[in-house]
Amino acid sequence: MSGLYTPLVSGLLFPLHERLKGHQTQAVFRRLEESQWRSPGELEALQIERLREFLAAIGRDVPYFRDLFAELGFDPQALAGLDDLRRLPTMGKAEIRANSDRLRATGAGPLARFNTGGSSGEPLVFYLGKQRISHDVAAKRRATRWWGVDIGDPEIVLWGSPIELGAQDRLRVVRDSLFRTELLPAFEMSLANMDRFLERIRRRRPAMLFGYPSSLSLLARHARQRGVAMDDLGIRVAFVTSERLYDEQRADIEAVFACPVANGYGARDAGFIAHQCPQGSLHISAEDIVVEVLRPDGQAAAAGESGELVVTHLATGEFPFVRYRTGDVGVLSREPCACGRGLPVLAEIQGRSTDFIVAADGTVMHGLALIYVLRDIDCVDEFRIVQESPQLTRVQVVAGPNWSDAIEHSVRQQFRQRLGESVEVVIEHLPAIPLEPSGKRRYVVSHVSP
CATH class of the missing domain: 3.40.50.12780 (ANL, N-terminal domain)
Structure with a gap:
């Protein structure tokens, strides 16, 4: 430490x-x-x-x-x-x-x-x-210390929840500065932004990384493609959570950042x-x-x-x-x-996975960037987002009686703000969201490769 x-x-x-x-x-x-x-x-x-x-x-x-x-x-x-x-x-x-x-x-x-x-x-x-x-904060800190790092060690967080990204008031900024935590937005993984993220990580030389496994592995692959060395920073551990961690993601993160990956489930x-x-x-x-x-x-x-x-x-x-x-x-x-x-x-x-969504201009976004548009609408019981192409996204919704034209308009508008104003957003009302052949339910299905 x-x-x-x-x-x-x-x-x-x-x-x-x-x-x-x-x-x-x-x-x-x-x-x-x-x-x-x-x-x-x-x-x-x-x-x-x-x-x-x-x-x-x-x-x-x-x-x-x-x-x-x-x-x-x-x-x-x-x-x-x-x-x-x-x-x-x-x-x-x-x-x-x-x-x-x-x-x-x-x-x-x-x-x-x-x-x-x-x-x-x-x-x-x-x-x-x-x-x-x-109790949750204490349990997380205990697990952090297993890896020889603690609160106060320099940290880069690649995250995207509106709770984290929307609370950057003065008190939060002061606290993060004192605790040496810097937040990078996982919903904005464009090529230019990923270049900037790599620069920020190199400059800060954090002791630990924290983020979605999909976002950290995408950033690791980007560093490899750009030829940017990230293995000389002394990063001790990369904590990942919120999604299923795949073997290839672990391998990419460990190879590029030269540190072990610590998985978390919750x-x-x-x-x-x-x-x-x-x-x-x-x-x-x-x-x-x-x-x-x-x-x-x-x-x-x-x-x-x-x-x-x-x-x-x-x-x-x-x-x-x-x-x-x-x-x-x-x-x-x-x-x-x-x-x-x-x-x-x-x-x-x-059973946990999150797909990436590709905007019309090529920006790669975490799938949660679209999920957050729907998740807090009380009358939405179930949903699935299907990106057919960079210009067409389907939103399949099981909605209650309070669904309205105003809500539908707001959903289309917010999707286009993220995907591009030219993107067609088709909203389909279904009695139920069908399961995958495996029996699992996917909430984001993208047919566009990032």
Whole structure:
């Protein structure tokens, strides 16, 4: 870690920043640093204890779960093991959308409004309390330190969420400057911009990169094509998340930036679920998150057997996620990791990918640049974006009764702002979005090569 500055930021400025925001991040982080070295049996006992307390609290304070537990005759205090959790039904985006008000805990503090990225084609609006945010930030920092870097080390972030890109007020700029974080927009991957990004990375010489695997690998390939050396900067690690990481993407990033790639699995709704350690294992943040793998019939899959990942986040008491269906398919490992941490391991993650979209002028954009146009429209239940050519994009929508001509006009206008004013945007209303032959749902399909 770099000199005296990083310890100053990570040990003083960052804890002060979190305390001023009303977060308990530092206390949670200290507990996580200790608990990761417990045995698998000790961590499971901790999970059960926390699960019992969590379910008792939401059964008392959250109207939705108070009624559900009464209907099922479910007593959280009688929970003896993780298997007892399966007495409760799973929940998905539809259940959350239909019960948003009743999922708020009575007396909950201020809740922040968030959106999913729409990776399933079904966007979701949900709410997070300060406890959940504190636990997620602490888990992310713990995983960052596995790689010998910390908050305060120079960082380049290649990202594109409107939350990150729209909050560049003075306080945010000052904070990023103090924490030595620089944001580059992943939605604007034109050739000229990628040249500029490479120049910025060379000038900053970051200790770590963070971004979408597709964006970082595209930038790596661009550097190779341009003949720009990026392997002499001392970058220690590239953290990737939000999409499935493919082997060729990992190879491109590692070769060009001369650093290992650390994969992460999670989502805004489900939380930071798993992080990769230097031994190569994706460790589940078991102190806060219970992960189940379910077969299509809803029964538990055995270790080594694939199934849908279902998540219970134990720090969501103010707006609970209990047995939440992620829509992703994964496999739990049969073996512990050689690193010595007792945290359970995800052997494989399947089912996440994001295509690039190519604008009429050749600019390559992350597919999420178009998804964000649709994901926060309440009357959109499902969607799929199909780019047929640089001049034609189809938007397939399953819309509710509140859809209007004004919304349709706004969608076309925003798509053309991103793709080009000459692009034809055809909106098709469907009763349902058909699945791929594989059974998976794709939310962006581009027939144009970047």
